[in-house]
Amino acid sequence: MSPLEPGSFLADLTPAERADLESRGRVRDFARGDTLFTEGEEPGWVAVLLRGRVKAFSYHEQGGEALLAVRGPGAVLGEVAAIDGQPRSASVQALEPVRALAVSADEFMAFLQSHGRVSIIIMRMLCQRWRDADRKRVEFGMFDATGRVAQRLVELAERFGVPHRTGTGEESVRITLNLSQEELAGWVGASREAVSKALRTLRRHGWIETGRRRLIVHDLQALRRHAR
16 A cells, blocks of 8 residues: 555554454556546445545536546545435546545445544545635635645645755655646636746746656745745
8 A cells, every 4th residue: 555645644643443444345446547436326325435546526517627636545435425425526536546445435434433533534634625715715715826836736736746856956845646638727717828927937937847748846835935
């Protein structure tokens, strides 16, 4: 199993809670590009990521995807539909090879009923997601496309960044998650052309470096300042 993201659902479980959850499901593997969930379908099962990263997204009425979130090892997916019994509100697709613990909706609810502490973890997690959604709505009104791109790059660097030493000896951050410009555009709520222009602006400042399936942040503090 890959290292869990700090603060993720699985990382917050005790060994006993994790063992009980694992006993209720089975491990499934997905290739890059595979769909785990489809928006609008019935909530048959819940996924807990053990390895790999996925994107949650919804389709625009006018076409294209609105990227809602990127989740990594330790995240739980599909829990809202399992809890309220409503159709899934988003699709989930593997960004890279993924291994997940698949637990039926009924077994997941039984697990929560057996572990009151885990129910509190779910409540806190959902509250955090709602706060994050509120913050992003504020961002759309306060920042232009370049500012929103800078914010998402800061998030990616903090969550999925590894140290990268340049030829000059300076330490930068390489983002290990490969998102296309279309996916980044869907995340910041802008056109692909606007995102491309924003990336050119950030490159011109020397804050980032981009290449084929490569994104390096050379000045994370500058990005943070621009994202405020």
